[in-house]
Amino acid sequence: MSDSKPAFNVDRRKFLKVGGATGAAVGGLGMGLFGYAAGKDPNSYLGWQTYEGVNQFFNRKRYEVDKPTYISSGTPRRVDPRVDQIFERRGRFMMQYMRGRQQGLSGPDMFEEPLRSYYRENPEVLELDILNVEEIQPKQRVDSRIYGQQFLLAEAWANAMGAVGPRGPQGPPAENDFPRQRRMMGSRMPGGDQPQGDMPTPPTVRNESGQVDLKDPVQTARLIKKIAHELGSTLVGITKLNPDWVYGYPIRGRGFENLDEPLEIPEHWEYAIVVGTPMSWDPMYANPTYGTSSDAYSRSRIVAARLEAFIKTLGFPARTHVPGTSYDLMVPPIAIDAGLGEQGRHSVMITPELGSNIRPAVITTNIPMAVDKPIDFGVQDFCKHCKVCAENCPSGAIPMGDKVEINGYLRYELNQEKCQNFWNSCLGSMGCRICIACCPYTRKANWLHRTALNVTANDPTNISDKVLTSLQKSFYPGPDPLEYFMPSMGGSNASYREPPWWLKAEDFIHFTPGTGVGP
Amino acid sequence: MSFFMSGFFWFLEGALFCIFILAVRAWAEDRSIPMPYWKWISLIVWVFFVGFTLAFIGTSFGEGEPAAAIRGGILFGVIAIISGVGLWRLLKIGNIPGEEEFATATEE
Numbered sequence: 001m002s003d004s005k006p007a008f009n010v011d012r013r014k015f016l017k018v019g020g021a022t023g024a025a026v027g028g029l030g031m032g033l034f035g036y037a038a039g040k041d042p043n044s045y046l047g048w049q050t051y052e053g054v055n056q057f058f059n060r061k062r063y064e065v066d067k068p069t070y071i072s073s074g075t076p077r078r079v080d081p082r083v084d085q086i087f088e089r090r091g092r093f094m095m096q097y098m099r100g101r102q103q104g105l106s107g108p109d110m111f112e113e114p115l116r117s118y119y120r121e122n123p124e125v126l127e128l129d130i131l132n133v134e135e136i137q138p139k140q141r142v143d144s145r146i147y148g149q150q151f152l153l154a155e156a157w158a159n160a161m162g163a164v165g166p167r168g169p170q171g172p173p174a175e176n177d178f179p180r181q182r183r184m185m186g187s188r189m190p191g192g193d194q195p196q197g198d199m200p201t202p203p204t205v206r207n208e209s210g211q212v213d214l215k216d217p218v219q220t221a222r223l224i225k226k227i228a229h230e231l232g233s234t235l236v237g238i239t240k241l242n243p244d245w246v247y248g249y250p251i252r253g254r255g256f257e258n259l260d261e262p263l264e265i266p267e268h269w270e271y272a273i274v275v276g277t278p279m280s281w282d283p284m285y286a287n288p289t290y291g292t293s294s295d296a297y298s299r300s301r302i303v304a305a306r307l308e309a310f311i312k313t314l315g316f317p318a319r320t321h322v323p324g325t326s327y328d329l330m331v332p333p334i335a336i337d338a339g340l341g342e343q344g345r346h347s348v349m350i351t352p353e354l355g356s357n358i359r360p361a362v363i364t365t366n367i368p369m370a371v372d373k374p375i376d377f378g379v380q381d382f383c384k385h386c387k388v389c390a391e392n393c394p395s396g397a398i399p400m401g402d403k404v405e406i407n408g409y410l411r412y413e414l415n416q417e418k419c420q421n422f423w424n425s426c427l428g429s430m431g432c433r434i435c436i437a438c439c440p441y442t443r444k445a446n447w448l449h450r451t452a453l454n455v456t457a458n459d460p461t462n463i464s465d466k467v468l469t470s471l472q473k474s475f476y477p478g479p480d481p482l483e484y485f486m487p488s489m490g491g492s493n494a495s496y497r498e499p500p501w502w503l504k505a506e507d508f509i510h511f512t513p514g515t516g517v518g519p
Numbered sequence: 520m521s522f523f524m525s526g527f528f529w530f531l532e533g534a535l536f537c538i539f540i541l542a543v544r545a546w547a548e549d550r551s552i553p554m555p556y557w558k559w560i561s562l563i564v565w566v567f568f569v570g571f572t573l574a575f576i577g578t579s580f581g582e583g584e585p586a587a588a589i590r591g592g593i594l595f596g597v598i599a600i601i602s603g604v605g606l607w608r609l610l611k612i613g614n615i616p617g618e619e620e621f622a623t624a625t626e627e
């Protein structure tokens with residue numbers, strides 16, 4: 001007995017030590033496997049798999065601030081979309097440029113006001129607008145025929161996602177935004193021949209204007225947000241509409257008759273509800289050739305139209321502003337006011353949950369609601385050091401320098417024309433969005449990137465901004481920006497990351513050599 | 520959900536960590552190495568750092584970012600090795616030469 005006891009002790013201690021060493025090895029392996037599973041986890045792609053998942057929301061409360069993080073620096077001027085909004089301006093440009101050319105005119109004289117004065121003041125913009133139609137688009141058509149077949153599925157995906165969407169406004173705000181009144185059981189009811197807002201509610205809960213008697217703005221805001229999530233919105237915020245963000249003039253397709261008459265802000269555009277969904281993540285990382293904005297805009301457009309119908313059914317006016325059916329206002333600053341995020345160097349809003357990967361829509365209304373506060377989670381400081389988007393931007397549209405005053409606000413000045421010209425040069429699903437894909441905030445919601453986000457958001461010294469920025473640059477390299485260009489412009493149609501398997505056309509389709517997908 | 524993301528996985532990781540800590544204590548006792556609190560803290564911090572490095576490598580591969588996995592693995596791995604050597608020396612502080620043999624002989 002006395003001989004065997006110490007031997008047992010020795011064995012037990014040895015066993016413990018060997019067990020500890022084995023445990024350390026197995027535990028380490030487990031950490032690696034955990035990491036792999038976390039990296040692969042589809043649930044860390046937020047926004048479409050669930051609208052109320054455990055990881056879904058960043059706790060905004062502690063980052064709330066009284067004023068948004070953009071800085072007012074002068075007298076605000078409402079944007080004139082006829083010249084300042086590139087899609088509107090280029091629409092006008094095309095018609096007038098073609099006509100002017102036929103008449104043998106050149107320079108700003110080819111254009112009517114306000115384009116003529118605008119181009120006189122900004123000749124470099126005219127140069128870029130002409131470059132787009134005379135050089136870039138023709139080259140793109142040729143390259144599409146030669147190289148485009150590779151992106152056929154991406155194009156099909158973009159078309160499919162853009163194929164569904166509700167109609168835009170059918171008239172100016174006074175006509176379009178209000179629920180149609182009709183008589184039902186002797187009472188005035190919203191609805192009528194317009195599908196939105198057609199619901200036979202008992203008349204007793206409505207006032208003379210057909211509006212329901214809502215109990216409490218806080219409860220209404222809660223209800224509206226819940227409905228927005230149920231309808232499919234990943235993020236939703238509410239703010240009072242700042243008139244500075246409404247265009248100074250209406251744009252085409254919004255139901256206004258005279259586009260050269262200043263847009264008077266209707267009284268019922270009191271609040272703005274901002275909804276937003278992300279672009280599908282894997283194609284988004286494979287920008288510029290495989291990604292598309294159509295998917296997220298289509299989702300956001302449908303959510304917004306449904307929310308508009310919901311609000312109208314309660315008897316209140318509502319109007320949706322979203323690309324596809326266009327808008328009467330600038331969406332990003334309104335989304336920032338509503339506490340969804342902050343504006344980045346690339347001019348896109350950055351949200352804590354989705355980074356820059358969000359396509360928002362706005363619904364203007366006067367249904368009384370409690371509003372959200374803007375947030376400050378450190379983006380302004382981070383962007384000062386980061387510049388990853390500016391370094392990766394193929395067109396050089398994103399500034400490396402400081403913010404400048406634009407229309408009374410300090411912000412980074414994006415060169416819209418250079419950006420848009422590059423969009424028009426891309427093959428595949430059309431567009432660029434590399435700045436969105438490479439932004440360090442546009443990451444999966446897994447432990448690694450959530451930790452980095454929380455560190456930067458809470459570090460008052462900004463040391464972590466510099467450390468994380470340099471890690472970002474060395475760990476997550478992308479192609480040389482020149483590689484993103486199409487071959488006729490010296491590039492190789494590179495994408496920021498590999499496309500997902502389901503967009504690799506060459507794996508599914510027999511290609512005839514020498515043919516492409518061009519128009 | 521993957522097993523490696525489940526609560527049960529973390530329970531197992533915790534159990535392995537406890538066994539590892541007990542083993543370190545036995546190892547230190549056998550060699551008569553004193554283990555004041557700062558040694559335990561340094562050791563635990565180091566273990567967490569190694570765990571972070573391995574999880575970083577795994578996550579980056581899982582995300583389809585092999586460059587991040589390799590570059591991060593090298594950077595954090597080198598830091599872990601250098602700090603591990605330093606920690607090894609730190610752990611031995613206070614060790615009385617010859618005590619190890621004495622302890623083993625007593626046990627036997």
Ligand code: SF4
Pocket residue numbers: 346392393394395396397398418419420422423432433434435436
């Ligand atoms: S979308 Fe592309 S071209 Fe435009 S700013 Fe971003 S990276 Fe540059």
Ligand code: SF4
Pocket residue numbers: 344345346347382383384386387388389390438439440441
């Ligand atoms: S890439 Fe960097 S600089 Fe650009 S918006 Fe994102 S955080 Fe800001």
